[in-house]
Amino acid sequence: MSPQQNEKSKNAAAEDRKTRLTVLVALGANLVIAAAKAVGGLIAGSPALLSEAAHSVADSLNEVFLLAALRRSRRPADRKHPFGYGKERFFWSLLAAVGIFVMGGCFSFFQAFEALASGGGEESRTGYVVGLAVLGVALIAEGSSLARAVHQVRAQPGDGIGSDPALRTVLAEDGTAVVGVLVAAAGMVLHMVTGRIEWEAAASFTIGLLLVFIAYHLGKDARDQLIGEAVSPELHRGIRELLDAQPEIDCVAALHTMRLGMDSTLVAARIDLTPGIESERLELVSERIKRAVQENWPEADQVFLDVVNAPNRVGS
Numbered sequence: 561m562s563p564q565q566n567e568k569s570k571n572a573a574a575e576d577r578k579t580r581l582t583v584l585v586a587l588g589a590n591l592v593i594a595a596a597k598a599v600g601g602l603i604a605g606s607p608a609l610l611s612e613a614a615h616s617v618a619d620s621l622n623e624v625f626l627l628a629a630l631r632r633s634r635r636p637a638d639r640k641h642p643f644g645y646g647k648e649r650f651f652w653s654l655l656a657a658v659g660i661f662v663m664g665g666c667f668s669f670f671q672a673f674e675a676l677a678s679g680g681g682e683e684s685r686t687g688y689v690v691g692l693a694v695l696g697v698a699l700i701a702e703g704s705s706l707a708r709a710v711h712q713v714r715a716q717p718g719d720g721i722g723s724d725p726a727l728r729t730v731l732a733e734d735g736t737a738v739v740g741v742l743v744a745a746a747g748m749v750l751h752m753v754t755g756r757i758e759w760e761a762a763a764s765f766t767i768g769l770l771l772v773f774i775a776y777h778l779g780k781d782a783r784d785q786l787i788g789e790a791v792s793p794e795l796h797r798g799i800r801e802l803l804d805a806q807p808e809i810d811c812v813a814a815l816h817t818m819r820l821g822m823d824s825t826l827v828a829a830r831i832d833l834t835p836g837i838e839s840e841r842l843e844l845v846s847e848r849i850k851r852a853v854q855e856n857w858p859e860a861d862q863v864f865l866d867v868v869n870a871p872n873r874v875g876s
Contacts, residue, residue, distance in 0.1 A: 578712055579727050580630050585708050586730050587623040589701040590616045590737075600694035604687035606751075607675040608744040608763040609695065611668040615740055615771060616698075618663035619733045622656035626726045629653060633821060643862060646821015650785040653725035657779035660733070660771055668768030675761040688752050695745045702741060706734035724822060725785065729778055736774050740767045791817045791825055799853060799860070803829060806852070808845045810834045813868055826862045827853060833867055842867065 594616035601609035629652030637644040709731045747763025750756075790796065796817055803812045813830040820826055837845065850863040 583626050586705045589705045590620040593698045596694045600691040604691035607671040608747040608760040609691045611671045611764040611767050612744045614667035615664045622659045625652045625656045643820050646824045654782035657775045661775035665768045665771035672761045672764035699741045702737040788818045823859045825860045827860045828864045830866045
């Protein structure tokens with residue numbers, strides 16, 4: 561392992577520890593909040609508060625998925641998986657998105673329709689005060705967890721939010737939870753003031769729409785990464801410029817990249833070498849070019865060069 565890759569491995573392990581702590585903070589907050597919301601929702605008979613309880617239960621289960629992702633994605637490569645297990649993180653993030661959709665969004669829609677169908681007689685003001693107090697505590701807890709996630713994103717180099725699906729999911733969940741608490745509180749207050757259950761039904765429906773929207777976007781990102789997503793255009797352009805600058809390369813016939821995990825990238829290039837390179841020099845030239853790519857981008861740990869004749873120079 562090169563010094564650059566060794567340093568990359570240490571940095572990745574440190575970032576994983578930070579992400580694991582962020583997920584554990586979110587999990588602890590959601591478990592406590594889910595129980596409080598459920599009790600408060602039953603006391604108040606509030607569909608909006610029960611929707612928020614389902615939201616917190618979904619978030620708690622998702623954080624268990626993310627903890628599994630952090631552990632399993634760092635397993636070393638073996639014969640069955642020669643490129644490692646980096647995509648495990650994308651798979652578990654997809655399951656988390658499905659959990660948000662099914663357990664959070666669908667239950668919120670159910671609560672909204674049930675409230676409208678029942679007509680929702682007036683509940684005791686005391687029950688609603690208890691429910692609003694629970695939401696106040698939830699807002700503080702969710703806000704603290706969100707602040708932790710935002711702090712980690714800002715502390716990470718590069719596009720921290722875009723690169724780590726576990727951190728991105730926690731950030732989306734906590735941000736949605738804060739908005740959901742505010743929506744649920746608004747629905748409860750309007751129900752108390754007007755005596756009309758429609759306000760809480762609308763709040764539950766809004767929470768459901770919000771959760772479905774977040775689940776769709778998280779699921780779409782995880783799907784793209786699972787089926788094989790290329791690196792950013794900037795990184796692709798940088799690798800191509802480095803290859804073009806090598807004196808032994810006449811032209812780059814094709815360049816393909818794919819993210820294999822958080823800090824693992826596949827780079828495959830078809831190159832046409834300048835005339836006159838002896839066959840015994842070919843391996844030395846190829847190894848030097850590979851090292852040049854890996855020294856500039858340590859995450860490019862899988863570099864393959866295919867030497868071809870390229871009569872037609874096809875850009876990629």
